[in-house]
Amino acid sequence: MKKKVNKTIIHVLLILFAVVQIYPLIWLAGFSLKDNIEIFGGNVAGLPRHWKFENYVSAFTQAKVLEYFINSVLVTAVTIFVVVLLAATSAYAIERMIWRGRQTVMKLILLGLMVPIHAALLPLFMVLKNLHLLNTYLALIIPYVAFGIPMAVYIIASFLSSLPKELEEAAAIDGCGIFGIFFRVIFPLVKPAIATVAIFTYISSWNELMFAVTFISKQEFKTLTVGIMSMVGAYVTKWGEIGAGLVIATVPTILIYLLLSEQVQKSLVAGAVKG
Structure with missing residues (x-):
């Protein structure tokens, strides 16, 4: 009986926690179907009286x-691809190959986690300006990749350290070269870690605002976060729009997490077992 009571309490707490987390999404969906009259007329939290599709x-x-x-899709997709490719190959070289200075290189890469993004804003602006890269996709992709690689290398390297080296030895005996071992043997095994890196990189790139506002001023290169911010008018703001x-900006995040959540859980479990 005591176990049943404890289990019931845990379920109730988890349901309440889920409601608290999901309610803002439901509220946002209802908010998007209202006009200014209804929003400022006192019906902010309730369902729309007139559904304004x-x-x-x-x-x-x-x-x-x-x-x-x-x-946003273009910038984020390129960023994820480059971060995953560079981080996976770098982590493999550091974790699985024996060469002098690999631990030092790892520490230098991890130092990137200590660099505040705000501190790099002005130097990056000057560098991109001198390279004539402002108001281009590269003005966002390059900083996003640079700030995404340290954490990605750490996650993938930690996952690689839990894999047995006999897999690579067997592949080498079968005639695989270094690239064959990496892409045919190792890369498929680190999919959980890659999924985790992809989600973290996606969230940081998709929701980023400071770089996007500073480095992009032309309309044709603005991302979704900057575009939504520019929808606030000087005199009239259509809050429903x-x-x-x-x-629209939130739905892709939910879909990507639902698709990759199982891989992320595997990666977290593997890290917990290793720890």
């Missing part, structure tokens, strides 16, 4: 959310 149409057509969305833009 036109807010989504207006967000895509007038507010150019679709253009911002495509820019902003809510629609926020929903």
Whole structure:
């Protein structure tokens, strides 16, 4: 009986925690289907009295959310691909190959975790300006990759250290070269760690605002976060359209987590067992 009571209490607490976490998403969805009259008329938290699906149409057509969305997808996808490729190869070279100074190189890479993003804003702006890269996709991709690599290398290297080296020895006996061993044997085994890196990199790139505001001023290169911020008017702000833009920006994050959550859990479990 005591175990049943404890289990019931745990379930109730978990349900309450889930409701607290999910409610903001439900509120945002309802908010995006209201107009200013209803929002400022006292119905902020309740369901819409008049479902304004036109807010989504207006967000895509007038507010150019679709253009911002495509820019964010492009920048984020390239960033994730480059971070995963560079971090996986670097972590493999550091963790599985024997060469002088590899631990020193690892420490230098991890020093990147200690660099505040705000401290790098002005130097990056000057470098990108001198290289004529402002108002380009590279103005965002390069800093995102640079700040994403240290954590990615640490995660993948930690996962690689738990794999038996006999796998590589067997592949070498079968005639695989270094690239064959990495891409055919090791890379498929580190999918949980790669999924974790992909999610962390996605969240940091997709939601980033400071670099995007500073390095991008042209309309055609603005990402979704900057585009939604620019929807706030000087005199009139259509909050329902902003809510629609926020929903559009949130849905990909939820979908990506649902697709990769199992791999992330495997990576966390592997790290816990190793620890």
